Amino acid sequence: MKKNEIMEKKKLSDGSYLFKIYNPEVAKNSYAGNFVIVIAKDGSERIPLTIMEYTDEWISIVIQPIGFSTKEICFLEEKDCFSGIMGPLGKKIENKKYGTILFVAGGIGIAPVIPQMMEFKKTDNKIILIHGARDGEHIILEKESKKYTDNYIICTDDGSMGKKGLVTNAMKELIESGEKIDHIVTIGPLIMMKFVSDLSKNYSIPTTASLNTIMLDGTGMCGSCRVEYDGEVKFACVDGPDMDAHKINFDVLLRRNARFKSLELVNGEKK
Numbered sequence: 022m023k024k025n026e027i028m029e030k031k032k033l034s035d036g037s038y039l040f041k042i043y044n045p046e047v048a049k050n051s052y053a054g055n056f057v058i059v060i061a062k063d064g065s066e067r068i069p070l071t072i073m074e075y076t077d078e079w080i081s082i083v084i085q086p087i088g089f090s091t092k093e094i095c096f097l098e099e100k101d102c103f104s105g106i107m108g109p110l111g112k113k114i115e116n117k118k119y120g121t122i123l124f125v126a127g128g129i130g131i132a133p134v135i136p137q138m139m140e141f142k143k144t145d146n147k148i149i150l151i152h153g154a155r156d157g158e159h160i161i162l163e164k165e166s167k168k169y170t171d172n173y174i175i176c177t178d179d180g181s182m183g184k185k186g187l188v189t190n191a192m193k194e195l196i197e198s199g200e201k202i203d204h205i206v207t208i209g210p211l212i213m214m215k216f217v218s219d220l221s222k223n224y225s226i227p228t229t230a231s232l233n234t235i236m237l238d239g240t241g242m243c244g245s246c247r248v249e250y251d252g253e254v255k256f257a258c259v260d261g262p263d264m265d266a267h268k269i270n271f272d273v274l275l276r277r278n279a280r281f282k283s284l285e286l287v288n289g290e291k292k
């Protein structure tokens with residue numbers, strides 16, 4: 022087996038892919054919270070992706086083909102090799118017993134949630150998961166989600182699976198039902214994490230958000246992933262990606278993350 026070789030490629034129901042990649046060096050040092058920067062082919066863009074599973078030999082990633090580079094990765098097949106995989110990067114989660122942890126995941130955000138639920142289960146936390154997606158087709162990794170949860174709530178925008186409505190509705194319902202939540206972890210689109218954070222602030226529940234900012238080097242050098250955090254400048258790649266949601270200025274971050282939108286469209290069409 023060659024370094025960075027794709028051992029397995031699996032299409033998930035929402036059109037995203039799970040890749041199992043051989044790289045013992047990265048795998049042995051990985052933990053929940055870490056991510057890798059992958060380069061599909063020589064000269065390709067550097068793309069940050071969360072490490073979902075880690076063993077002594079391989080890691081797995083789940084990738085949603087939303088733009089040029091993520092589509093390029095999804096064209097790779099079993100036995101192909103990634104040109105480069107850098108990592109593990111980012112801070113590992115601080116694993117301790119909080120009591121009851123509520124995970125609020127949106128869409129592909131379920132992939133980074135899986136390793137966190139697995140590790141927090143080992144420290145005897147009660148795990149509740151609210152997973153939201155636009156429809157039932159986009160609810161993925163159900164088997165893995167069931168494995169680590171005490172209560173698993175699905176929400177879809179169109180009501181085709183689970184509860185109809187937004188994750189924040191289910192979250193409010195759960196908290197108001199009297200369930201004592203000691204900590205919240207939210208991973209998904211920035212706009213969803215902003216609303217989860219606003220809501221949890223009202224109930225004074227400490228909340229962690231995993232920031233999927235635009236990243237280049239992933240080592241704190243380029244400034245691309247800059248975040249306004251409690252009035253200071255922080256970098257999601259080295260100070261996160263998991264950070265205290267109540268200290269993040271999501272409005273500034275939403276504007277910064279949209280800054281290459283027109284260019285991405287042009288490039289996507291050209292290529």
Ligand SMILES: Cc1cc2nc3c(=O)[nH]c(=O)nc-3n(C[C@H](O)[C@H](O)[C@H](O)COP(=O)(O)OP(=O)(O)OC[C@H]3O[C@@H](n4cnc5c(N)ncnc54)[C@H](O)[C@@H]3O)c2cc1C
Nearest residue numbers: 056069070071083084085088089090091233234235262285
């Ligand atoms: C720490 C971290 C972990 C991540 N983990 C995963 C993962 O496990 N699986 C996964 O599928 N994706 C993950 N992402 C997001 C992934 O890196 C982006 O989707 C990818 O860089 C987009 O590249 P592209 O060229 O395909 O799309 P582009 O053409 O660059 O962008 C297509 C669209 O996506 C938006 N976009 C670009 N970058 C991001 C971003 N970082 N986050 C959200 N929207 C973005 C653009 O504004 C545009 O609307 C992660 C990002 C970070 C920072």
Ligand code: FES
Nearest residue numbers: 237239241244258
């Ligand atoms: S990606 Fe360059 S500083 Fe974080």
